[in-house]
Amino acid sequence: MKPISLLVGNDINNATQQLSWATLLDRIIQFCCVGEVERHKDKPFPLLYEEIFLSALRKSHLDELKLKTFIAEQVTAITSNEIHERIRGMRIPHIMTTNYEYSLEGAVPKRNTGLVRERIYSVFRRSQHEDTTYWHVHGECRSPQSINLGYEHYGGQLQQMRNYVVSGTDYKTKGILKDSLEYRLQHGKVNYQSWIDLWFTTDVHIFGLSLDFSETDLWWLLTYRARLKYYKQLPIENRIFYYIPQQFKAASKFKLDLLHVNGVEVVDFPYESSLDYYRLVLDNIEKG
Structure with a gap:
């Protein structure tokens, strides 16, 4: 597993x-x-x-x-609620979030532990809280310039991501693997220096995210991953799950079709209330 x-x-x-x-x-x-x-x-x-x-x-x-x-x-x-607290209690090794605040961590991180010091973009941005590494993929409150909101910022973020996956990096940081992720996947040299690595090596559970088409960086990552897996036949064996309330499935069919063709597995649960729905999602993740 x-x-x-x-x-x-x-x-x-x-x-x-x-x-x-x-x-x-x-x-x-x-x-x-x-x-x-x-x-x-x-x-x-x-x-x-x-x-x-x-x-x-x-x-x-x-x-x-x-x-x-x-x-x-x-x-x-924004403050933590029951769902944030339960997620923390699950001790998941890696948690990515598009949120800027720290309600998932329950406290403001002491420092950014990313291998690369990023001022604007968030390819390596991470922090440690107890047993979990948190990755704020669209920036964080502690560094307002990193908050990803506009089209210009999305374009720059995507440029950094594509370099990381396709052509490699030229950062001077010691210990960083500079070859492209695509090359490293072929040669079994993958670590967790960026949150992007997780999309190719761990089973990713996506929830609480509408994943609309303005999230151009995430959609690019899904489609390029699918190209590497199905076209170039790289050894990508992890699974990606997207959670959605049952009553939204019919109206979201166009998006779910696109997720399916990109190798994403859709999981749905009934929605009586937000709290009840997310309890079911987390129950499912804990059961494996």
């Missing part, structure tokens, strides 16, 4: 009353003094963020670091 890792999204915060994305967006618009910007459901979030920031930039030359610092302050108010 392969070791397991988790990828946890923001919806676990919504299992109890927390800061919603809609509320956060309204506060960002108010902070930027751009009330003319329409928060429309059909606007992909990274592009909506660009609209908000560029409107504020043209109006008042807003410093983006000030905006991201404001966002970090807002999401820091």
